[in-house]
Amino acid sequence: MATDGRLFGDGTRRSKGDQARRYNLLAARLIAELIKNSLGPRGLEKMFVDIMGEVTVTKDGATLLRKIDVEHPAAKVIIEASNAVDNEVGDGTTSVVVLAGALVQKAEELLDIGISPSTISEGYLNGLNIALKALNDISKEYDNTDRQVMERLVRTCIQSKVLAYDDKVAGFVVDAVCTIANFSSNSIDTDDIKIEEIEGMLDAQLVTGIVIDKTIDSSAMPRAVENAKIMLINDELESKRTRADAEIRITSPDQIKSYGEAEALMIKSKVRHIIDSGANVIFSRKGINTLAQHLLTGAGIISVRRVKENDLLWLAKATGATISEKLDHEHDDHHEHGHHHHYDHPHDHDDHSCFAQIPKKCVTSAIVPLLTQFLYCEISLLGRR
Template identity: 50%
Template sequence: MKYPELLSHDVARVGIEESRKLNLVVGGMITDVIKTSLGPRGMEKVFIDILGEDTITKHGGAFLRKVDVKHPVAKAIIEGVNTVDTHVGDGTISAAILIGMLLSKSQELLKMEISPTTIIKGYEKSLEFALDILDEIKKKESTANKKVMYRLATSCLAGKAMTSLISEDISIANLIVDAVCSVANFQKKEIDIDDIKIEEKAGNANNIQLVRGTVVDKTIDNSAMPRSIENAKILLLNEPLEMMRTKTDEQIEINSPEQMTLFLNQETIDIRAKVKKIVNSGANVVISRKGINSIAQEYLSKEGIISMRRVKMNDLSWLEKSTGAKTCKSLEDISEDELGFAKKVYEKNIGGDKMVFIEGCNNPKSVTILLRCNSKRYLDEFHRDALNVIYVLRNFIENSFIVRGGGATEAIIANRIRELSTTVEGREQIVIGKFADAIEEIPITLARNVGMDPIDTLTQLRAKYANCPKDTLKWYGIDSEKRKVSEIFPDGVIEPLVVKQQIVKTGVAVTNMILNVNDIFMKDEIDNTHCHIDGTVHAHHDGGKAHNHFEQEGLEQRQMHHYY
């Protein structure tokens, strides 16, 4: 008896063994791509897109987002790395390394005939151990401690483009810490990242500055207006100072030159009435989201008022926070509460473009970091570096527990998990041991990238913890400057606790998700899909060469053939 086939001819099945093998190999490939960027001595990556524009970065999340991948496992790993980047803003490369090494160790365990279910349970148990260990070794610090925040910032910036291209005399870490402290609410342990505006302009990297206010990438509207005003009263508008076209088609019948003159004069009268309302309010700086025509500009300049038109909505939001102004609801009734204050508003030439600085505000809730660099490529990298530091400081403000860096935290977790694995019976004990080996790869990769021998580093690191008294907590990690295994001191490299927690959680979650997949079914990709005029949709494996497009109807009666 002949049985029908289960799958269509254009559906292929990879198979259980081959699928798992392929999934685990793909995970290792993603890790190999990005692991050389870890640490202060990590190397940068260059990505060139389809338009020929290049991106230079050592930010793991930014680089992996640029790379287009087809395999679903590779996509899952990149999404996991993006999750770490979104939630904590740092640790993306460490997360990629951990996922890759867990998949690699899973391959070894499968060869030992340990089932995927046992591996998944072992990794989940290891995650519980790792989080408990982190809770034991964490240290509480004062949220408003600027010294700790400065060390967190310098640890995050170590080896980044921002520190390598900026003079040592300029402390970019202090600048970002001051920006964060200006907008943070330490009592509620809250900070809104969007309260810090990051503006970019070409120029000397040593001219990076923090403006305690808002920088608007616009020019003052009219050359007759003053270039600078002190003790400015700022009015924010969301309505135009010009005549607007109606939404519906309207016609005006004018029968004489006198009527034309009256019509034009009425426009001037309306604009002048609006300007008079502004003058009476006491405002001397007007910033509008909509247009300001030449007539309004002329009247404003005569009154010594600065105006800026067509300012972005985001800039108005930052100006509200920094100056205390409120966007005016109606020019007919401008209240004093709607006016903001700044000690100085002035126009300045930055990188060949004119920008307006609104600074010296009373207790600003929004500040601006003005980034400068000679290259647009590195300006983008500076932006990513600054955001990394801001996210790290936000993590510390919201959860003020820290651990030490340099791979010391991962080494402690690996050492203690090996000890705890003996309390677990069955094959899960072997899985937990492999988890310890996987997380230990992070300090080993760090050592490899600074030029140390990985095998010697591994033996030294394990020996240090083996000889350490059980009642004493020692932080042995990789000293990147001296290129040796040594103790990481409290005034050295530190990191927020939540970053380490997120790395471990994401690493185990993504790995277990991939291990749960045991087979792959693929439908053939066909590019020659098309539709006939009668609604028939079909495709050709051969590009349609053997297909009778005319369906025996003759040249004059052939059907339309649309490709998509």
């Protein structure tokens, strides 16, 4: 602790009065200068590299401002304003920062000619009231089921971000929102819309259901199933791997054979349990070995292994199925299958995507990757109608 009565260490400077005010205005203006050239369809993308080396390339103002680390209070206020608009509206995050930066710049000019800060603040508040009144005067009320209005909103949002886009993308967004929206109660959960990037797709596609970016385990399995009965499992259909190093001491060839037969018997027992359950499509978070794949193929069952945990949760939410942790008869009461209207593994996506269609449950948009970061804005915008 310092003995000379000082509260702060060496190198600390104190500013007050007009100097402190100028520093605050400068910090706010620098944040606006940082992202203002990202605004509009001709805006530039920004690249941000964090301390872990992860690279983020985006022209979305809110995404960039959430990444950067600032300490200045005035700069934080601008960032919080952008986040507030993002949470409340879903779009306009860059615009609000650019507008705030312009107001700060004009405030500096007014201070230079001797106008007091209180007068400038009062003038800005009066201007806000005038702007709000003008917006209320020109605003119109529409029914929340008016598709034309919703599509115009989406087009306006997209056109402010990209120079060229397929006009039917706006229809995809509106279709997705209308599928999951409850118009009678004016409620919508935009988390029920999943955006999936699929490499090699040349066109956007909307699927009423779930898209899993995985291939089926065997080419001999069926490619499509109508009225599929889905089973979600989190149990291994392969040899178990120990968490620690382990070894098995075998002294004779018969023991090797017995060990292999015991493993095969365990796999066959689990597969028999799947077959007896009546499921014809299974998604597993863990592995499925070649023996299990062969047995499932013979029973006409489609299997997809090593599905991501989030995708498995999506499937459980969409189908109403429970995730089976153990494949044995002792846990039969904990198994509940999900039902799909249609399951498909199309040939025209390089064998990397499974489509599971569920009417009126949830929506997955398989889209062109260029539009990914923008579609979140449009969905959020319509979700706050």
